[in-house]
Amino acid sequence: MLTKMEVEQRIIRLQHALRTKGIDGALLIYPIDVYYFSGTRQNATLWVPAEGNPRLLVRKSLSRAKEESLIEATGPFPASKEFPNLFGEEIRTIGITFDVLPVQQYNYYAKLLPGREFVDIAGINRELRSVKSAWELDRMRASGAALSAVFEQVPGFLKTGMREVDLAAEFEYRLRKAGGEGYVRMRAFNQELFQGLAVSATACHPGFFDGPVTGRGLSAASPHGASTEEIVTNAPVLVDYTGVFDGYIVDMTRMFVVGTLAPELEQAFATARAIQDYVAINLKPGVVCEELFFKAAEMADAAGLGQNFMGAPGENAKFVGHGVGLELDEFPVLAQGFKVPLQIGQTVAIEPKFVLPGLGVIGIENTFSVSEQGGEKITLLADDVVYL
Known part of the structure; x- marks a missing residue:
């Protein structure tokens, strides 16, 4: 508990x-921001x-x-005519998170x-x-251990002939049984995600x-995630999931x-691991985020896989890493x-x-924390391809 x-x-x-910015206070309205600064995710507004x-x-x-909040002055939202009385005349400049605030709320x-x-x-x-x-890093290490334990079970239920959605359901069932909360919060507009994806043919x-x-x-x-297509032999199966425990992703x-696997996929996987290892070693304070992305892209190019890096040719995502925490798309972004x-x-x-049309998708993903010694791996499970 917080x-x-x-x-x-x-x-x-x-x-x-x-x-420091000369702002008189912050009016926090977005639920996960309210939780972060108060300890409760009830429908509330926080004035700081x-x-x-x-x-x-x-x-x-x-x-x-009142049971959950760690803010001493926790009370009911006042009537509209009483609300302005909470703000003295000296309060002239008020900070609001424009990235997630609906215009309707702003106008209100x-x-x-x-x-x-x-x-x-x-x-x-x-x-x-x-x-x-x-405290937060401890929560995330616990999330990493719980998610890794579910991934360890995949060889016991992955079989040819099952549909992608069957594989997803088996994984999600175990994740939920492990206490996974399922709320994959994202700050970006027009993005949504149902826990993760298990895909092969599609x-x-x-x-x-x-x-x-x-x-x-x-x-x-x-249009995201598993389909009803069947899993077949000699085809890569990518399982990409979030673990959300105690709010932390x-x-x-x-x-x-x-x-x-086809030799081209094995080579691409080796390149993905090399890129991950380079970036992880350099997750140190002071390293500039975009420089890590540029190096990753350079390594993909050197392997002859530049056009396949982070997406199908012409559909490439423009990052190699993203911040995680209470939301899936936090700062920093390695882009x-x-x-x-x-x-x-x-x-x-x-x-x-890497996305290789006609062959499939291959890659790796782990969550790390930045430290003086480089990235501390939080999702503690072997990175190898699992051959069944």
Whole structure:
């Protein structure tokens, strides 16, 4: 369970960032942000002044929020006419996370608080949340161990003739039995995900999801993940799942095959592992994110696989790693244009993958934390292809 000291430290860091930017306070509305800074994910708004004590204003459920919240001033959301009284005249500039705030909500608060300037604190919030505390890293290690234990069971139920969706169902059943929460929260607009994917015959299908592998899915309305196509011998089977425990997400991919792999796929897998190992070794504070992406792309090019790196030719994703935590798409991103240095405690899923139309998809993914010694692997399971 989240501790009061943990929440207090998060509030202190946020208040320091607000004062540094000359912002009088933060109005947090997005549920997972409210949880991060309060300890409860009830329907609530959190007001954090740059100086002074925060207030949690709860719409529903107030009784549960009072049980869970670590904010001393937790109470009901006030009537509209009373809401402005919570903000003194000295409060002129208010930070809101524009990256996830609907226009309707913005207009609602702007009407309640006329004369105030609303500024974007999405970057402040995401950078603060990207650096995990020792408490958070322990949660993520536990998530990694639980997810790895489910992956270990795959050889016991993967068989030719079963459909991709059958494999997915078997995996998801065990993941849920292990206590997996299933909520794969994503901040990006127009992205959605049902826990993960288990794909083989349809692995090369392109799709909307901002990642290297999409799968065909079950319909045009759900065009991601497993399909009803059968798994056959000598075809790579990619199993890519998140593990969500105590709110914290880890991300992991392993490769399986009933039979053997084509030499081109074996070479691509060896390249993927080499890229992962290089990036992981260099997950150190001060290393610039985009430089790791450039090196990964260079290694793919050198292996003759540049056009297949991180997606089918012409459908390539433009990253090799993404931050994870309470959301699947946190900072940092190992991508071109992300010119910021890594920080100790950030957690990154490294996922070099190759899509070879006509042959299949191959790759690896593990979650690591940034440390002085390089990436600490959180998803502790052997990376080898599992031959059945």
